[in-house]
Amino acid sequence: MNDMLSNDQALAELAARVRHDLACTDYPQRLWVRSRPGVYDVVVVGAGQSGLAAGFALMREHIDNILLLDENPAGQEGPWITYARMVTLRTPKYVTSVDLGVPSLTFRAWWEAQHGAEGWEALGKIPREEWMRYLAWYRETLRLPVRNDTKVLLVENIEPGLFRIATTTGEVLARKVVLATGIQGGGEWHTPDFIKNALPPERYAHTSQAVDYAALAGKKIAILGGGASAFDNAQYGLRVGVAQAHVFIRKPELPRINPIRFMENAGFLGHFADLDDATKYDVITHFLTLNQPPTNDTFDRAAAYPGFALHTGEPWDSVRVVDDGIEIITPKGRYVFDFLVLSTGLLTDPALRPELATLAPDIACWCDCFTAAQPNALIDAHPYLAPDFSFTGKTPEGAARLHGLFNFNYAALPSLGLSASALSGMKFAVPKLVRGIARQLFGDDAKAIVADYKSYAEVEFLGGS
Numbered sequence: 001m002n003d004m005l006s007n008d009q010a011l012a013e014l015a016a017r018v019r020h021d022l023a024c025t026d027y028p029q030r031l032w033v034r035s036r037p038g039v040y041d042v043v044v045v046g047a048g049q050s051g052l053a054a055g056f057a058l059m060r061e062h063i064d065n066i067l068l069l070d071e072n073p074a075g076q077e078g079p080w081i082t083y084a085r086m087v088t089l090r091t092p093k094y095v096t097s098v099d100l101g102v103p104s105l106t107f108r109a110w111w112e113a114q115h116g117a118e119g120w121e122a123l124g125k126i127p128r129e130e131w132m133r134y135l136a137w138y139r140e141t142l143r144l145p146v147r148n149d150t151k152v153l154l155v156e157n158i159e160p161g162l163f164r165i166a167t168t169t170g171e172v173l174a175r176k177v178v179l180a181t182g183i184q185g186g187g188e189w190h191t192p193d194f195i196k197n198a199l200p201p202e203r204y205a206h207t208s209q210a211v212d213y214a215a216l217a218g219k220k221i222a223i224l225g226g227g228a229s230a231f232d233n234a235q236y237g238l239r240v241g242v243a244q245a246h247v248f249i250r251k252p253e254l255p256r257i258n259p260i261r262f263m264e265n266a267g268f269l270g271h272f273a274d275l276d277d278a279t280k281y282d283v284i285t286h287f288l289t290l291n292q293p294p295t296n297d298t299f300d301r302a303a304a305y306p307g308f309a310l311h312t313g314e315p316w317d318s319v320r321v322v323d324d325g326i327e328i329i330t331p332k333g334r335y336v337f338d339f340l341v342l343s344t345g346l347l348t349d350p351a352l353r354p355e356l357a358t359l360a361p362d363i364a365c366w367c368d369c370f371t372a373a374q375p376n377a378l379i380d381a382h383p384y385l386a387p388d389f390s391f392t393g394k395t396p397e398g399a400a401r402l403h404g405l406f407n408f409n410y411a412a413l414p415s416l417g418l419s420a421s422a423l424s425g426m427k428f429a430v431p432k433l434v435r436g437i438a439r440q441l442f443g444d445d446a447k448a449i450v451a452d453y454k455s456y457a458e459v460e461f462l463g464g465s
Contacts, residue, residue: 010113015141017104022060031062034445036175041065042437043165043174045155045355047146048078049135050408050420051180053098055144057434060100063441067174068144069167071151078182080132083208085236088125089423090228090295095264097423098138100430105141110134125297155179156358157401161444175444176404176437178389179355183421184208186383186411187348195342198319203326204340207233216339217241222328224248224316225343226255231294233341235302244307246337248330250315255293259286263418270428272417273387277370284414285376348411349381359405362398363391366414383407385415388436389429404440408433 033041041063044051047070055068070077091097099105111130112120139146147169154166155177165172179185189208205211207229213236221242223230226249234245263269272280302308314330321327325336350360367380369392384392389406393399408420408429419429442449 007114011110011137014104014109014113015137018102018141021102021104026060029062031064032449033063033065033441034448035065038173039162040067040172040174041441042067042176042178043163043172044068044178044180045152045165046070046077046180046182046185046409047139047144047148048180048182049098049423050182050426051077051178052135052139052142052144053100053426053430054178054180054408054433055146056098056138056142057100057430058437059142059144061434061438063434063438066145067172068146069150069152069165069172070146070148071168072148074146074148075132075136077135077148078132079208080128080135083210084128084232085207086128086228086232086295086298087235087301088127088297089131091126091423093123093126095424097426098135100427105138107131107134110137152355154357155355155405157405160400161404163404174404176406176440178406178408178433178437180408180420183410184346185353185409185421186350186407187346187352187381190344190347191342192344194316195319195340199321199326199340203321204342206342206344211237211341213237213240213242218243219338220244220246220325220336221339221341222246222248222326222335222337223341223343225345226251226291226294227343227345228292228294228298230341230343231298231302233343234308235298235305237341238302238305238307242307244309245302245305246309246311246335247302248311248314248316248328250313252313254299254310254312255291257290258293259290260292260418260422260424263287264424266428269418269425272419273415273432278372280414280417281366281370281372281376281379283417284379285372285374287413288376288378347381348378350383350411359391359402362393362395362401364394364398368394379414382411382414385412386436387416387432388439389416389420389433390436390440406433406437 035041042058044054047068051068058066076082096106108120150167150169152165152167156164158164161175163174163177189206191206223234230247234247237245314332316328316330318329325338328335350356350363364384366382366384369384385407386392389408389412391402391405391407393402410421412420418425
């Protein structure tokens with residue numbers, strides 16, 4: 001208890017330091033946005049790490065008539081204590097992200113306030129539960145306006161420059177809308193049809209879902225896919241009592257090269273958006289070909305259990321329910337398991353998002369704007385975004401309806417590289433987003449602002465005759 005009280009006091013002192021640091025750099029202070037009664041200047045959909053960082057950056061630009069909406073209860077935003085099952089973050093601890101260049105707001109400062117400089121040196125990677133605690137402290141310290149337990153149902157343009165956002169807790173109006181909806185926010189998690197068509201939903205789950213691993217104690221599970229989440233779930237399930245966890249991948253061996261590690265430099269992170277479309281397309285095609293391997297520590301944790309097995313070169317040809325469980329047929333044999341877990345990634349397409357039902361037909365995707373020599377259907381379905389994360393339209397009329405709508409989620413990958421939803425790119429991505437929002441707010445009201453400027457007549461000089 002004494003340690004907890006000490007930590008609470010240390011974090012309170014750090015929060016005061018953050019606010020002092022922000023006060024010291026708060027220039028210019030004058031409010032400038034011409035807000036409208038009953039209308040938010042910006043609504044951010046999602047209050048996970050990307051949404052919080054966007055909200056902080058907006059308030060630093062004195063765009064403070066904002067609201068963040070999140071469908072989850074307070075403290076459960078994002079994946080960290082819901083469906084994420086890794087022990088630690090995969091991102092190296094030294095990466096700066098949501099702090100946006102404020103040293104006292106970094107995770108390192110937060111950790112050292114509780115554990116000292118020696119504690120930071122001893123830390124390997126950031127535990128995911130601690131990252132969630134840090135985000136909660138970040139939100140409280142910055143006094144960000146978040147409305148939890150509020151799911152966005154529909155975003156529609158009702159007149160030029162004005163959106164109506166229908167939610168489970170009512171309706172709000174906004175001039176600008178930011179979709180900070182995470183890795184899955186540009187589409188949906190993917191479950192292969194041959195599984196959906198063959199099995200009842202209670203016999204399988206995607207890694208993005210809540211899996212009751214305690215109820216699977218003593219059971220055999222099969223995991224489809226070789227991505228990092230497959231091994232996150234394998235080690236987690238085995239740790240809580242699953243008897244066997246078998247991971248199946250299509251390729252003859254696990255990926256060994258992580259292209260993200262190369263991309264994590266100021267050149268790639270800051271200037272990927274400046275590349276021509278052909279080069280962007282080529283870079284992301286290569287990125288998707290390599291895939292992201294599991295971290296060494298996660299793989300080792302899973303492999304240390306006697307119930308772990310890895311099946312390479314074994315795609316699933318078919319699945320079905322049999323008397324003793326779920327039968328899986330692969331090119332190498334027949335297996336029977338009690339439950340299936342799918343690490344099968346996601347599909348990106350604005351048309352898959354129910355909140356964009358009325359606007360998706362207007363959104364230009366890569367297939368509408370660029371023709372590749374070797375087309376990639378996965379890339380082609382991504383939205384073709386402007387450098388400030390705003391959607392672009394298929395037609396001038398569609399562009400007018402989309403004006404003010406920004407896509408700050410993982411679907412930005414082909415257009416802006418590692419940026420939204422990627423901690424390593426946030427330092428570079430958030431300023432681009434906020435500059436774009438501020439540019440629009442200023443431009444939309446430019447005539448009125450110039451008129452105010454010309455009518456400005458506050459006397460400054462009091463001397464003379």
